[in-house]
Amino acid sequence: MKEEIILEVSDLRTSFFDEDFEIKAVDGVSFELPKGKTLGIVGESGSGKSITALSILRLIAKNGKVVGGEILFNGKDLTKLSEREIRDIRGNDISMIFQEPMTSLNPVYTIGKQIYEALKVHQGMDKKEGDKRVVELLELVGIPSPKQRMKQYPHELSGGMRQRVMIAMALACNPKLLIADEPTTALDVTIQAQILDLINDLQEELGMSVIMITHDLGVVAETCDYVAVMYGGQVVEYQEVKELFKNPKHPYTVGLLNSMPRHDVDVDELEPIKGNVPSVRNMPKGCRFAPRCPFATELCVTELPELDRKEDGSEVRCWIYSDRWDGDPEVSVRNEERTT
Amino acid sequence: MVKFIVRRLLQLIPVLLGVTIIVFSLMHLTPGNPAQIIAGESATPETVAQIEKRLGLDEPIPVQFFHFVKDAATFDFGNSWRTSLPVSTELWPKFWVTLELAIYSMIFSIVFGMAAGIISAVRQYSWADVSVMLIALFGLSMPNFWLGLMLMQWFSINLGWFPPTGWGSASQILLPVITLGTSGAAVIARMTRSSMLDVISQDYIRTARAKGLKERVITYRHALKNALIPVVTVIGLQFGGLLAGAVLTESVFSINGMGKLIVDRILARDFPVVQAGILVIAVVFVFINLLVDISYKFLNKRIDMD
């Protein structure tokens, strides 16, 4: 069965220019998102997840630029659209919610007005019609007494409520794709679960496709169908979620899984990945994970592996899976007793 | 809101009482007997004593102060010691001239300052930004009486475009308003620019962009309203300074306003006019600050007024 692909990112590269120095924040990101599914983008802080997401909607800061690659949304390359065309897509076909619910709403306007703005700009709704829809949306995201709430200012709402408002705003024009950039990281644990459930329920109800960005594999396990693992500005592994947990290929993915708290493993048995994330200003020349990888060879240190696509659609960026692998031919990246 | 305004109005009482005490003390500490000055150098001691009695200057200081506070509280300052005209008759025409000068200058500062600041921020580091900031620096570092003299030299004396003195017609108003308004415009431009730049990098601006709004809407609806909050404070502070600057500007352009009146009457020891004049300026100043606080309330619902 061939699934319809709503978003296809190939070899995306986004750089920031600081004086004459080029900071390659995203340097080789590829993934596909089938329609109606959820893709997780997972990786440590600074691995380029947010910049990837912002590149899709072309919301990167002035000193940043997409310098290479394609972003095909329903077959249209978003990197080639005019300012006007991309504006028509933002908040309409593709919406985004952010990591910082406390600061993502404008403090001087009521939440009702801020949601209405999206309805007005994309659907030309008048105030009366808009107000009705705002109430509907607030109800949809589980905000009690929406008629009163819509007249409130952001400071009158808790972090969880504000994130619900952000979600309502994002859903205002029935987007085909919702990008959620660590939507629960800044929230209390109990609220986190509620917000994730809400996004899951809404996805089913509205048939959206979702990109769920997170640094937490637990969230991926719960919410995603596919997952792209990012390291040092690159995708290092792309898999179906079930496969990823059962059969991780990239040594970094294995490291992430081993450091993930699970109910069947005692906390003190967790093995954090040794070493530090490489700095964007000083990326290793070869495989970006080589300084921390227990399997690194001469080849790994000198040459960057390509993101290689297998027949089953999965992708991995590691020399172990290539013909040129110069290490132990019998190597197994997995720690057998840890897999389930 | 009403509660807030009433409370702020009540706070005026101690402020005005303080101003009253300071004005009264300064006048009484200044050397020179007013009665002597009014009577003239050659007057006999009897005449001087008679005048002192008529003006109540022979009474003990606390009693004089009490009378003064009573007058101030009822805004009835009696007659000028110099011209014998009621103080209000002396004051009001001059007050309007000064207020006009201050208000026109303020409008000039706000309009040019904010426009320049917004352009600068939206086009940070462009030639427009650089030139606006250079002009602002220039405007700030120039003492306003000197700017006034330069403008008068070029435009009135050399080019003959504007009358060099007086107040009333549009052509008379322009140069004094530029003189008085330039430094305020410069301060407002710099504040608007830095405040806008700060706001533009906020998360909620990114949200507005992610919604698909036009840059123009983002700048004016989402950024400007937030950026105005610190600008309004600066505008309020400017207005206080403006009243002081007005006095200097009036003397550069020989404008017959409050500044000139108060200076003249201090020299003549015309206590009622001086005291009333300064009190009026204090009241205006405090009211402006109240207006600033109220506009805050409208701009920023986060400030809790109670």
Ligand SMILES: Nc1ncnc2c1ncn2[C@@H]1O[C@H](COP(=O)(O)OP(=O)(O)O)[C@@H](O)[C@H]1O
């Ligand atoms: N405006 C910017 N200017 C320069 N570098 C930036 C900018 N924004 C992000 N970066 C760099 O890009 C890298 C990736 O950032 P980001 O995508 O936010 O990571 P995360 O995976 O935590 O979301 C970071 O190392 C950061 O230093």
Ligand code: SF4
């Ligand atoms: S390419 Fe080499 S260093 Fe990189 S992850 Fe694979 S084995 Fe480790």
Ligand SMILES: [Mg+2]
């Ligand atoms: Mg991030």
